Amino acid sequence: MVAVRSRADRLVASTLRRHLLIALGAAVVLLLLSAQIGAYDDYNLTAVAIFAVAAAGLTLLTGLNGQLSLGHGALMAIGAYTTSLLLKDHRQLPVIVVLLISVVSAGVIGIAFGYAAARLRGPYLAGATLTLAVALPQVATRYKSIFGGESGLTVPPSAPPDWLGADFPPERWLAWIAVAAAVVTMLLLANLLRSAPGRAFKAVRDNEAAAALAGIDVARTQVLAFVISAACAGLAGALFAYWSGITSPAGFSLSLSLQLITAIVIGGLGSLAGAVWGSIVLVFVPLLTSGLASSVHLPSAVADNLPLAIYGGILVIAMLVAPHGIQGALRRILAIGRARREHTPGGGQKGVVDWDDPAPGT
Amino acid sequence: MSRFFVLSLTGLTQGAIYAAMALALVMIWRATKVINFAQAAMAMFTTYLALFAIDHGAPYWVGFLVALLSGLLLGAIIERVLVRPVESAPPLNVVILTLGLLLFLEALAPMAFGGQIRSFPPAFSIVGLHLGNSQVAFSPFDAFTLGAVLAVMVLLLVLFQKTNLGLRMRASAFNPEVSGLLGIRVGRMLTLGWALASLVGALAGVLIAPSLLLYPTFMDDVLVFGFTGAVIGGLDSAVGAVVGGLLMGFALSYVGGYFGSDLETVGALVILIAVLMVRPRGLFSLQRLRQV
Numbered sequence: 001m002v003a004v005r006s007r008a009d010r011l012v013a014s015t016l017r018r019h020l021l022i023a024l025g026a027a028v029v030l031l032l033l034s035a036q037i038g039a040y041d042d043y044n045l046t047a048v049a050i051f052a053v054a055a056a057g058l059t060l061l062t063g064l065n066g067q068l069s070l071g072h073g074a075l076m077a078i079g080a081y082t083t084s085l086l087l088k089d090h091r092q093l094p095v096i097v098v099l100l101i102s103v104v105s106a107g108v109i110g111i112a113f114g115y116a117a118a119r120l121r122g123p124y125l126a127g128a129t130l131t132l133a134v135a136l137p138q139v140a141t142r143y144k145s146i147f148g149g150e151s152g153l154t155v156p157p158s159a160p161p162d163w164l165g166a167d168f169p170p171e172r173w174l175a176w177i178a179v180a181a182a183v184v185t186m187l188l189l190a191n192l193l194r195s196a197p198g199r200a201f202k203a204v205r206d207n208e209a210a211a212a213l214a215g216i217d218v219a220r221t222q223v224l225a226f227v228i229s230a231a232c233a234g235l236a237g238a239l240f241a242y243w244s245g246i247t248s249p250a251g252f253s254l255s256l257s258l259q260l261i262t263a264i265v266i267g268g269l270g271s272l273a274g275a276v277w278g279s280i281v282l283v284f285v286p287l288l289t290s291g292l293a294s295s296v297h298l299p300s301a302v303a304d305n306l307p308l309a310i311y312g313g314i315l316v317i318a319m320l321v322a323p324h325g326i327q328g329a330l331r332r333i334l335a336i337g338r339a340r341r342e343h344t345p346g347g348g349q350k351g352v353v354d355w356d357d358p359a360p361g362t
Numbered sequence: 363m364s365r366f367f368v369l370s371l372t373g374l375t376q377g378a379i380y381a382a383m384a385l386a387l388v389m390i391w392r393a394t395k396v397i398n399f400a401q402a403a404m405a406m407f408t409t410y411l412a413l414f415a416i417d418h419g420a421p422y423w424v425g426f427l428v429a430l431l432s433g434l435l436l437g438a439i440i441e442r443v444l445v446r447p448v449e450s451a452p453p454l455n456v457v458i459l460t461l462g463l464l465l466f467l468e469a470l471a472p473m474a475f476g477g478q479i480r481s482f483p484p485a486f487s488i489v490g491l492h493l494g495n496s497q498v499a500f501s502p503f504d505a506f507t508l509g510a511v512l513a514v515m516v517l518l519l520v521l522f523q524k525t526n527l528g529l530r531m532r533a534s535a536f537n538p539e540v541s542g543l544l545g546i547r548v549g550r551m552l553t554l555g556w557a558l559a560s561l562v563g564a565l566a567g568v569l570i571a572p573s574l575l576l577y578p579t580f581m582d583d584v585l586v587f588g589f590t591g592a593v594i595g596g597l598d599s600a601v602g603a604v605v606g607g608l609l610m611g612f613a614l615s616y617v618g619g620y621f622g623s624d625l626e627t628v629g630a631l632v633i634l635i636a637v638l639m640v641r642p643r644g645l646f647s648l649q650r651l652r653q654v
Contacts, residue, residue: 062454068454068457116635116638116639119638119639119642120638120642121642121643122453123391123397123593123597124593124597124638124642124643124644126397126457127589127590127592127593127634128593128631128634128635128638130586130589130590131586131590131627131630131631131634132631134586134627134630134631135627135628135630135631138624138625138626138627138628139628141624142622142624142625142628254582254586258461261454261457261458261461262458262461262462265454265455265457265458266458269452269454300477301472301473301476301477302473304472304477305469305470305472305473305477306469306473307469308465308466308468308469309465309466309469309470309473311462311465312462312463312464312465312466312467312468312469313462313466314462315458315459315461315462315463315465315466316444316459316462316463316466318458318462319448319451319455319456319458319459319462320444320447320448320459323448323451323452323455324452
C-alpha cells in the first residue's frame with residue numbers, strides 16, 4: 001500500500017507531469033463526452049471551450065498581473081478577422097496554420113497595446129481598454145472593402161478529415177478542435193504560472209516597488225502578460241470565427257468584453273479553473289434562463305427580457321454571497337472538509353482557508 | 363468656418379451632457395472608489411419614470427422633477443443596499459456588481475414600461491435660433507441643456523466648497539477612518555454622495571433623451587463617452603470631469619463632422635491614448651505617479 005502510494009506521489013511530484021496528466025484526463029473525458037451528446041450540445045461545448053481560452057488569458061492579465069482590461073473582445077476581434085481574412089475567397093488552409101497565424105497576429109498587436117497599458121493603472125487602463133472595445137469594431141465598419149463592413153466576412157467551416165468517416169458531424173469536429181486548443185492553452189498557462197515569469201506576474205501585481213527591488217523589470221513583465229493574454233484572445237477569436245461562421249463588428253460588441261470580465265470574476269479571479277467555471281456559467285445560464293422563460297406563459301415584453309434580468313440578478317447576488325467566485329467557494333468547501341477530517345479546531349473559519357491566489361487589493 | 367461654428371455648437375451641447383455623466387462617475391469614484399457602470403441604466407430608468415409621469419398627464423416640469431428625485435432615491439438605495447456590503451471585497455467585484463445591475467435594470471425597463479422605442483418631449487423648442495436673418499444650429503432647448511448642467515455644477519461646487527455638509531463629504535471620501543473618529547457619519551456621507559451623483563446622471567438622461575429617443579440601452583454610449591471624458595480629466599477631479607466631458611463633446615463632433623460619424627469612437631480612442639501617454643492619470647489629477 002505504501003509502495004503504491006509513494007509511486008503515485010512521485011508521478012504527480014513533478015508539476016509538468018501533474019499538469020500533463022490532468023490535461024490528458026480532461027481531453028479524454030471531453031472527447032468521450034462530445035461523442036455522447038448531440039450536435040447542439042457539441043456546439044455549446046465549443047462555446048465553453050472558446051470562452052475558456054479567452055477567459056484564461058484574461059485572468060492571467062487581470063487576476064494574476066493586476067491589469068484590468070475591459071476590452072478583451074477587441075483582441076478577440078483581431079484573431080477572428082485574421083482568420084476570416086486568411087480564409088477569404090474560399091482559400092483552403094489547415095486549421096492549425098490558421099489558428100497559429102491568428103495567435104501570432106493578436107500577440108504582435110498585443111505588444112503595442114501592452115506598452116501603452118504598462119504606463120496606465122487601474123481605472124485609467126480600464127477606461128482605455130473600454131474605449132478600445134468600442135472603437136475597434138468601428139474600424140471594421142469603416143473599411144468595408146477589407147473587413148466587409150456591417151455584414152462582415154463569412155468563414156467557411158473546417159471540414160472533418162476523411163479518416164473520421166464521411167458522416168462525421170462537423171459540430172463534433174469543431175468541438176474537438178476547440179477542446180484541444182483549450183486544453184493546450186490551459187496546460188501552457190498552468191506551467192507558465194508556476195515558473196519564473198508566472199511568479200513575476202504575481203509579484204508585480206502585489207507590489208510594484210517590491211518587485212522592482214527584487215530585480216524584476218516591471219514594465220517588461222506587464223507587457224509580457226499583455227502579449228500572452230492577447231495571444232489567448234487571438235486564439236479564442238479565431239475559434240469564434242469558425243464557430244459562428246461569420247465575423248462582423250456586431251459579434252465583438254462591448255458586451256463581449258464585459259462578459260469575459262464577468263466570467264473570470266464569477267468563476268474565481270486569478271485561477272485557471274475559475275476561468276473554466278466562468279465560461280460554463282456564461283454559456284449555460286442564459287440557455288437555462290431562456291428555456292425557463294419560454295416554458296412559463298408570460299407576456300412577450302416580460303418573457304423576452306427575463307433571461308437578461310435573471311443573468312444581471314445572478315451577477316449582483318453572486319458578488320454579494322460569493323465574493324471569491326465559484327472556485328473560491330469550492331476551495332472553501334474543500335478546506336472545511338479537510339479541516340473536519342483532520343479534527344483541526346476552528347476548521348472552515350475565516351482565515352483558515354488558504355487562498356492560493358488572492359485577488360489584487362485584498 | 364461656418365461649418366466649424368456649427369460643429370462647435372453641437373459639440374458644446376453634447377459635451378455638457380458628457381460632462382454631467384463624467385461628473386456623476388467622478389463623484390462616485392471619489393466617494394467609494396467604484397466605477398459605476400450601472401449609471402447608464404440608472405439614468406435610463408429615471409428618464410422612463412419621467413416619461414411615465416408625463417404619459418399620465420403630468421406637465422413636463424413634474425416629469426423633470428420626477429427624474430431628478432427618483433435619481434436621488436435610486437442612488438441612495440443602491441449604495442446602501444448593494445454597494446455597502448461589498449465595500450471590503452476585491453475592487454473588481456463592485457465593478458461586476460454594477461455591470462450586473464446595468465443588465466438587470468436594462469431588462470427590467472422594457473418589462474415595466476413596454477419594449478417599444480419612445481420619443482421624449484423637450485422642455486423647449488428644438489428648432490435652431492435665428493441670429494439676424496440666418497438660422498444657427500442652437501435651439502432654446504440646447505440653451506436650457508447648457509444652463510441646467512451649469513446650474514447643477516455651480517450648486518455642487520457651492521455644496522462641496524462652502525457648506526459644512528460638503529466639507530464632511532469631502533473628508534469622508536479623503537479619509538473614512540479619521541473622519542469617522544472625528545464624528546462624521548461616513549456611511550451617510552457615502553450614501554449622499556451616490557444619491558447626488560445619481561441625480562446628476564438622471565439630469566443627463568432627461569436632457570439627452572429628446573435627441574437620442576428612449577430605449578433601454580440609450581444611455582450606454584453616453585456612459586462610455588462620459589467615462590472617457592472622466593479618464594481624460596483625471597478621475598479624482600470634478601473640474602477634470604467637466605473639462606474632459608466637454609473635450610469629448612467637441613472632439614466627437616469634429617471627428618464626426620469632418621471624417622464621418624463611423625470614426626467618432628476611433629477619434630475618442632486616439633485622443634484618450636494621446637492624453638494618457640502624456641499624463642497617465644489624466645489632465646487634472648493632482649496625485650503624482652509613484653516613481654519606482
